[in-house]
Amino acid sequence: MNVDERPLVVGESSGTGRLLLVGAPLGNVADASPRLRDTLTTADIVAAEDxxxxxxxxxxLGIHIAGRIVSYFEGNEERRTPDLVDALREGASVALITDGGMPSVSDPGYRLVRAALDAGVPVTAAPGPSAVTTALAVSGLPADRFCFEGFLPRGGGARRARLRELATEPRTMVLFEAPHRVAACLADLAEAFGAERAAAVCRELTKTYEEVLRRPLAELAAWAAAAPPKGEITLVVAGAAPADRAAPPAGELRAEVARLEEGGTSRRDAIASVAQRHGLRRRDVYEIVHAPD
Incomplete structure (x- = not known):
């Protein structure tokens, strides 16, 4: 199976094609869906990160990819995207697959998705595994509301500055990190969020040596410093408890309630919603809203 680097043409125009984002197994090939198999075997072009x-x-998987295979990774996506969009315009079906998980989620893909949409090309997906939601599910931390931060800045100063901004985030946070930076990242997390903040290090998810450590940040930092982990790492960190979050200024709280009311929410429900969001008592928000100017 050779990579084809010739210009991406599909012969006579057959109308607009379709871009398909393919969710690849994180490690266990048994997680590959039947639709992934079908997509890879029927696409005119398969663009692969590796x-x-x-x-x-x-x-x-025991399948044969009959379409053309081209590389599409961080180093060539800017150059390769226009060619793929041209092929899509000419009627080609293009499947985009990364090393694992869903394309464009901290992997190549967003640039091509945006360009295809701007060109009026349909974009769909053959959904599959995701390290983000898999790690969140097995972490044991609240999963009803979460935010994905991807990779933090590589530089220590920039990373610590970003973590200070996230220290009061109430939602569970999911992050990616390179193995050689995990120890430093966990140490910075413990400093910014507090030594006792609950977290999980998820390593090599779905693979033979899968490991999930659920401990306070300080303990995880010490573990990583003693024996730097190998493999693909996903970090899950608990959100800030209400006591760790400073209440917004009264004017901001009143404005939030007013916006909800403008959208049709009753004042009572708006006050309850704002209080819950910021970990405040409803009575306190009520008094702020009804305080004389």
Whole structure:
């Protein structure tokens, strides 16, 4: 299975094609869906973050990729995107697959999705595994509301500044980190969020040596410093408790309630919603809203 670097043309125009984002297994090939198999075998073009991994995946799945295989990774996506969009305009079906999980989620793909949409090309997905939601689900931390921060800044100063901004985030946070930076990242997390903040290190999810450690941040930092972990890492960190979050100024609280009321929410429900969001007592928000100017 060779990578084809010729210009991306599909012959006579057959109308607008379609871009399909393919969710690849994180590690366990048994997680590949039947639709992933069908998509890879029927697409006119398969754009892969790592063509060698795609070749190995196809072999493990026992499928043959009849379409053209091209590389599409961080180093060439700016140059390759216009060619793929041209092929889509000419009627080609293009499947985009990354090393694992869903394309464009901290992986190549967003640039192509945006360009395809701007060109009026349909974009759909063959959904599959996601390290974000898998780690969140097994972390044991609240999963009803969460935010995904992707990779933090590589530099220590920039990373610590970003963590200070996140220290009062009430939702559970999911982050990616490179193995050689995990120890420093966990140490910075413990400093910014507090040593006792609950967290989980999820390593090599779905693979043979999967490991999930659920401990306070300080303990995880000490563990990583003693023996830097290997493999693909996803971090899940509990959100700030209400006591850790400073209440917004009274004017901001009144404005939030007013916006909800303008949208049709009753004042009573608006006050309750704002109080819950900021970890405040409803009575306190009520008194702020009804205080004389």
């Amino acid at each position: 063509t060698r991994r795609l070749t190995r995946l196809a072999r493990d």
